[in-house]
Amino acid sequence: MANISLVNVCKTYKNGYSAVKDFNLEIRDKDFIIFVGPSGCGKSTTLRMIAGLEEISSGELWIDDCLMNMVEPKNRELSMVFQNYALYPHMSVYENMAFSLRVRKLPKEEIDRRVREAAGTLEISHLLDRRPAALSGGQRQRVAIGSVIVRQPKVYLMDEPLSNLDAKLRGQMRVELARLHRELGATIIYVTHDQVEAMTLGTRIVVMKDGRIQQVAAPAELYENPINQFVAGFIGSPSMNFLEVSVKKEKEITWVCGKSWRLPLGAAAARRAADRSCTGKRVILGIRPEDLHQEGPDGAALEMEIHVRELLGAEVILHGDIAGDMDETGGAADKKSQLAAKLPPDCNARPGEHIRLFADMSRIKLFDADTGENILYI
Ligand SMILES: Nc1ncnc2c1ncn2[C@@H]1O[C@H](COP(=O)(O)OP(=O)(O)OP(=O)(O)O)[C@@H](O)[C@H]1O
Ligand SMILES: [Mg+2]
Incomplete structure (x- = not known):
């Protein structure tokens, strides 16, 4: 004892x-x-x-x-x-x-x-x-x-x-x-x-x-x-993707919006975001690499430009940037639009190509941009 x-x-x-x-x-x-x-x-x-x-x-x-x-x-x-x-x-x-x-x-x-x-x-x-x-x-x-x-x-x-x-x-x-x-x-x-x-x-x-x-x-x-962005980023490999977004409500749908893309929040997440008066504000969207898929419902897709492909045997990790999120000079996208996706090994997408990835919106996280607190923490 x-x-x-x-x-x-x-x-x-x-x-x-x-x-x-x-x-x-x-x-x-x-x-x-x-x-x-x-x-x-x-x-x-x-x-x-x-x-x-x-x-x-x-x-x-x-x-x-x-x-x-x-x-x-x-x-x-x-x-x-x-x-x-x-x-x-x-x-x-x-x-x-x-x-x-x-x-x-x-x-x-x-x-x-x-x-x-x-x-x-x-x-x-x-x-x-x-x-x-x-x-x-x-x-x-x-x-x-x-x-x-x-x-x-x-x-x-x-x-x-x-x-x-x-x-x-x-x-x-x-x-x-x-x-x-x-x-x-x-x-x-x-x-x-x-x-x-x-x-x-x-x-x-x-x-x-x-x-x-x-x-x-x-x-x-x-x-x-995870209680906050630090814990979310520390546990899991590759780390959770963090994207700076703003929350916008249009008719009945709440969206998280990047520069050139947007994803619809599920009902529960939308409610939490509203409770926390996030609408109109900037927050951090968290998506784990394994929650990005090659298929999914229309309207929940991101387009990634692939930079690196790592084949680990049982899975392939693609690293890249969200296409369209390039800065004004047309140079490399800033860090905030970097993405990693964990996909089945039969995914043949190569560096230089673009791939459409669908986010499992039931599994995303939202973090307060100032405190890092997980807005969806239960
Ligand atoms: N004798 C000491 N005097 C002053 N500071 C110390 C002393 N021993 C450790 N520290 C400091 O205390 C902090 C915590 O040290 P600790 O060894 O507990 O870290 P840790 O989490 O085990 O790190 P690591 O993963 O590198 O082993 C560090 O910043 C270290 O520099
Ligand atoms: Mg130690």
């Missing part, structure tokens, strides 16, 4: 830099919590405060009804896996995994039982006699995780544990971590830059920016219902 709560937690470093501001989060037993956000947003600092490696400047950290602010790291029943884990090169895998338990003077049989069990879970039983130098990157990573598992912590803290593995190994380790979480029934707090890791591993994702939480939600909810 481990429930963790952070109440108004702040971190100001000695040089006066405020790295984490008013952080509030309830982490429940067996949660797999992911911290994501741009470099420098305070992810590691928050994790290190939970671990006790960094002093909490103000606010409270509770673990299962005990105030932890002043508790020594070793008494917090947490274990941390770092980005640059270190294995002892002169010790075997077995000895590496047993090391922390030997320091704690656990009985030999107990140490042996735990090491062999963890090795079984991580499928490294056949490697126990090897030295780290004779292991692959992924195997070394598993040993590092193994030496944490044997301690049987209440909570696992992981700071970008897979970041120095190649793409294929990362993929394998990701699947293993998901399995480990299920098998150990552990509470895990995990920092990553990797969206795929965030979306596939997390039970809940915490998106941070400039030391502040932007949104905490389950992966699917974060994707479908």
